[in-house]
Amino acid sequence: MSATVSIRRWTGSSGDPTKTDITSINTRANAEDAHSTAGTSNSILIPEAGSNYSYWVNTRLSVDTISGGTVDNIKWYSDGSNGFGTGVTCVGNSADDYVQATGTPGETGDVLNETNNTELTAAPTDVFGFTSASPKSITGSASTTGDVGQFFVYQMVIGTTAGSGATNQETFTWQYDDTSS
Amino acid sequence: MQWKAVYTDGTYLDQIEPSGNKNAYKDIQRDKLKYFELWDKDKRIISLRFFKGQRLIWRRRTILRTGQEKQVIHLIGKQETVNGKNYQGIIAVFEDGRVEVTGKFEEDHPFFKPVVIHEDEGEEWNE
Numbered sequence: 001m002s003a004t005v006s007i008r009r010w011t012g013s014s015g016d017p018t019k020t021d022i023t024s025i026n027t028r029a030n031a032e033d034a035h036s037t038a039g040t041s042n043s044i045l046i047p048e049a050g051s052n053y054s055y056w057v058n059t060r061l062s063v064d065t066i067s068g069g070t071v072d073n074i075k076w077y078s079d080g081s082n083g084f085g086t087g088v089t090c091v092g093n094s095a096d097d098y099v100q101a102t103g104t105p106g107e108t109g110d111v112l113n114e115t116n117n118t119e120l121t122a123a124p125t126d127v128f129g130f131t132s133a134s135p136k137s138i139t140g141s142a143s144t145t146g147d148v149g150q151f152f153v154y155q156m157v158i159g160t161t162a163g164s165g166a167t168n169q170e171t172f173t174w175q176y177d178d179t180s181s
Numbered sequence: 182m183q184w185k186a187v188y189t190d191g192t193y194l195d196q197i198e199p200s201g202n203k204n205a206y207k208d209i210q211r212d213k214l215k216y217f218e219l220w221d222k223d224k225r226i227i228s229l230r231f232f233k234g235q236r237l238i239w240r241r242r243t244i245l246r247t248g249q250e251k252q253v254i255h256l257i258g259k260q261e262t263v264n265g266k267n268y269q270g271i272i273a274v275f276e277d278g279r280v281e282v283t284g285k286f287e288e289d290h291p292f293f294k295p296v297v298i299h300e301d302e303g304e305e306w307n308e
Contacts, residue, residue: 001197002241002253022247061245068205073240073297132291141297171247177240177256177296181196181203 003066003180009035010058010098010151017098019062019147026169029054029156031108033101040166042106044158046087054156055101055109056092056117061149061174063142069180072141076152077173080131084170087162091124092154094138099153112155120153127154127172135175182226182255182274184239187216207301211237219255219274227257227274235261236303240296252276254292 008019011033020027020035027035032042033055044052063071082089091112097119103109114120130136140149152174156167183196186209194204209217217237218228231237237259244252258271269285273292286295 001203002243005243005245007245007247023245024248026248067203068207070299073294075294133289171249174245175242176245177242179206179240179299181205 001065001067001180003069003071003178004064005071005148005176005178006062006064007174008060008062008147010060011035012100014098014100017100019060021062022059027057028166029057029154031055031103032105033103044109044156045107046158046162046164047108047160049160052108052158053103053111054158055103056112056153056155058095058098058101058151058153059172060098060147060151061138061176063145063148065180066143066145066178067181069178070141070143071148071176071178071180073175073177074138074140074149075135075173075175076138077130077132077135077175078128079171079173080128082126082128082170084156084167085163087159088167089157089159090127090154090170091157092127092152093124094121094136095119095151095153096121098151109155112153117153119151121150124153124155132173182219182221182276185216185218185220186210186214187218188213189215206239207299209237211301211303217257219257221278226278227272227280229257229259229272231259232261234263235259238296238298238302242292256293256296258286258296 006021006023010017012018031044099117138149142148186194214231219226240256242254255274260269273281
């Protein structure tokens with residue numbers, strides 16, 4: 001049988017993070033360090049100038065079952081087209097370890113950069129530059145259950161021209177190879 | 182879908198035996214592999230013939246998108262080196278039975294991207 005692999009969103013303290021299985025659901029990038037599918041209590045404030053940000057979103061794969069094989073060759077990518085709407089962009093990159101997202105709840109997250117998140121492998125870039133033809137390679141493999149590979153961390157960037165309310169939804173993709181029995 | 186390795190001596194190795202016992206991909210005896218097959222229950226989907234010197238590769242390539250059903254593509258490949266030149270053939274078998282074939286792995290292809298070679302798969306799949 002194939003390995004069972006799930007997409008987890010990590011929130012909370014690095015000492016005891018919450019790892020929410022978001023494989024079958026959506027997750028919102030709000031101005032809070034929490035997963036929700038429809039939360040509005042800590043939305044991102046549209047700025048009068050410059051940009052505001054979501055708290056960065058930490059995602060990682062988890063091998064939940066595996067038998068006599070390996071999960072490897074992990075990739076992350078988008079559909080290549082920003083469908084979030086006017087004034088909204090999204091940046092991200094891989095990270096070697098977990099760093100809890102920070103910011104001012106209900107207003108803005110701290111900007112995702114290599115200073116605020118020292119585990120990033122490189123400066124965040126437009127996630128829509130990562131496509132099926134040119135994905136982000138995620139280092140790591142596993143032959144036993146548990147977290148596998150680097151994180152992919154992303155953040156919404158909200159400009160002054162963004163409209164009120166929830167943005168359109170985007171779907172991001174994880175891909176991996178598996179030789180489990 | 183499950184694989185079945187058929188050997189030159191007529192024996193075979195099932196990924197999952199009728200008893201439920203599971204065999205690992207790395208346990209395939211590559212030196213006497215005659216056919217590598219994919220089965221969907223009792224229906225053989227594809228059978229790939231191997232000759233001496235040809236090396237097998239198989240991966241279950243999985244695509245996960247939040248909130249959507251996962252997509253699985255079985256990649257079966259073989260390569261051989263003849264007079265110093267490398268020859269490859271890769272087949273992608275989709276869960277709906279669709280099959281696509283290419284002559285080599287391609288970095289910028291949506292699903293024929295190169296695999297990470299495992300120790301038991303022999304030498305690197307170089308160009």
